[in-house]
Structures are given as C-alpha cells and as structure tokens.
Amino acid sequence: IERRSIVRVSPPRLRALVEGTSGVLDLSISLEALAGDAVQAVQWLATRASQTWRATLPPASKGLFRGRITIPDVALWWPHTHGEPALYELRLSVRLQGDAAPIEIDLGATGFRRLEVDTSEGDFAWRVNGESVFVRGACWSGVDALRLTGTPQAYRDAVAQAADAGMNMLRVCGTMVYEDDAFLDACDALGVLVWHDLMFAN
Numbered sequence: 001i002e003r004r005s006i007v008r009v010s011p012p013r014l015r016a017l018v019e020g021t022s023g024v025l026d027l028s029i030s031l032e033a034l035a036g037d038a039v040q041a042v043q044w045l046a047t048r049a050s051q052t053w054r055a056t057l058p059p060a061s062k063g064l065f066r067g068r069i070t071i072p073d074v075a076l077w078w079p080h081t082h083g084e085p086a087l088y089e090l091r092l093s094v095r096l097q098g099d100a101a102p103i104e105i106d107l108g109a110t111g112f113r114r115l116e117v118d119t120s121e122g123d124f125a126w127r128v129n130g131e132s133v134f135v136r137g138a139c140w141s142g143v144d145a146l147r148l149t150g151t152p153q154a155y156r157d158a159v160a161q162a163a164d165a166g167m168n169m170l171r172v173c174g175t176m177v178y179e180d181d182a183f184l185d186a187c188d189a190l191g192v193l194v195w196h197d198l199m200f201a202n
Contacts, residue, residue, distance in 0.1 A: 006033065006034060006096070006103055007031055007032065007033055007034065007039070007094055007096075007103055007105070008031070008032040008034055009029065009030070009031055009092075009105055010029060010030035010031075012027055012028070012029040012107055013027070013028040013029070014026070014027050014090075014107075014110060016110045016111065016112050017112070018074065018076070018112050018113065018114050018129075021072065021073055021074065022070050022071060022072050022073070022074055023070070023071040023074030023088075023112040024068065024069075024070050024071075025046060025068065025069040025070075025071070025088075025090075025110070026066075026067075026068050027044055027057065027065075027066065027067055027068070027069075028060070028064065028065070028066045029057070029064075029065055029066075029092070030063050030064050030065075031063060031065060031092075031094060032063050033096050037096040037097045037098055037099065038096070038097050039059075039063075039065075039094060039095075039096060039097075040095045040096060040097045041056070041094075041095045042056070042057040042065050042067075042092060042093070042094050042095075043055070043056055043057070043092070043093040043102075044056075044057050044067055044069060044090070044091075044092055044093075045090070045091050045092075045093065046069050046071065046088045046089070046090055047088065047089045047090075047091075048075065048086065048087070048088045048089065053069050053070075053071050054069070055067045055068060055069045057092075071088070071112075074112050075112075076111075076112055076113055076129050077111030077112055077113040077188075077191075078113070078128065078129065078191060079128060079133060079168040079169075079191050079192070079193055080163055080168060080190060080191025080192065081133070081166070081168040081191070082128065082131060082133060082168075083191075084191075085111065085188065085189065085190065085191030086111060086112075087109040087110065087111045087188060087189065088109060088110055088111070088112075089108075089109050090106075090107035090108060090109060090110060091104055091105060091106050091107055092104070092105040092107060093105075108185065109185070109188065109189075110188075111188060113128055113129055114127075114128070114129050114130060115127075115128055116128075116130075118132070126193075128193075133168070133193075135168060135169045135193065136166065136167055136168060136169070137162065137167040137168060137169035137170050137171065137192075137193075138162065138167060138170060138171070139170075139171050139173050140170040140171060140172050140173070140176070140179070140183075141173075141176060142176060142177070142179075143155060143158050148177050149180050150180070150182070150183075151182070152182040152185070152186070155180070155182045155183045155185075155186045156182075156186040156189070156190070158186075159183070159186040159187055159190050159192055160186075160190055162192060163190045163191065163192055167192065168191070168192060168193060169192065169193040169194070169195055170187065170192055170193075170194055170195070171194075171195040171196075171197070172194065172195070172196045172197060173197055173201065174197035174198060174199055174200055174201030174202075175201045175202055176197075176199070177199065178196075178199060179196070
C-alpha cells in the first residue's frame, strides 16, 4: 500500500546564507501533481513571530521550481549559551489548475548563522556569527540502543537535558549511526551545535 497526497514532493534543496544583515534563502524543489492536473503556481513562505516573507517559485524546468527569499534584518541563530536559536518556519503553497484552494506543504524550519573555524596563530577555535564560542558538550550515543532511533519527543527530551546541563554541542561519534532528522531538528530548536562524524571508525 502506498500513501500518496495530491502532490508528490521531492526532498527540497535549501541553502540559508547571511549577507550583511539580511538572510537569503534559496530553494530548489520538484513537484508533481498526481491527479493529472498541472501545477499552476507555487508560493514559498517563511514565517517567524507572526511575520511572513513570501516569494513566487517560477518553474526552472518540467516539475522543477526554484526561488529566493531575502529577509532584511534577519534574526540570527545562536547556540543557546550565547543567544536565541532563532528559526524560521517554511512552507509551500501550491495551486493546481482548476482547484480554488491551494495545497499547503510543511518544509520544516531553518536558521541563519555564520560558522567559521579560527586557525590563527596555530589555534583551532569556533566562531559563530563572528563571536568566539567555547564549545562544551558530550558524545552522543542515541536514545535507543536497540532500535538506534527514537521518537521526536524522545530526541527533544534528551537534547533538552544536555542544554539544561550547559552543553552547547553534541558529537555524533564515528562508532554510532547517522542520526535521524528529528535529532537535528531538536538541536536546531534548542540551540545545540552538532559535530557529526563520518561513520568510518569501525
């Protein structure tokens, strides 16, 4: 049994950049109407604190849509030890030919930050949004040793414990598994950086 919606959506390719004081979001996504109706119009929306920015996604080729949103005076994402981990909720509004009501598609959330490694004078230090950050945290070993994955709530609870203990980074070690998106979403929301190894240790 396959569960399908009215529109098939490919995993989006999203890039969030900081340019001066503005946030720039570039999106590329494939959409296919499954009921036979063509996609007539696609609008992309970014929302934070009841304020919404929007842009039309024109077709780049058959079924592929690309567009950009620029957010002036963007709220930056910070580790929770240094500020607010500001996130912007993203969604698509897709209108099919012959349909009056648009179809809303949730694309999750994203943040804007500059991340640099400072190697001056032989040092190795992190800079987030131009500020030096003393990274403190722990190695992450997952929330379920048998299934190797967990529920979104289990991830959020565990990451919240790390944040409450003053940690601002978790390292997914090369002896573990590539973590679920729910883990990354929890770290985004709670202001925890992630150092994610390649799984080559064993």
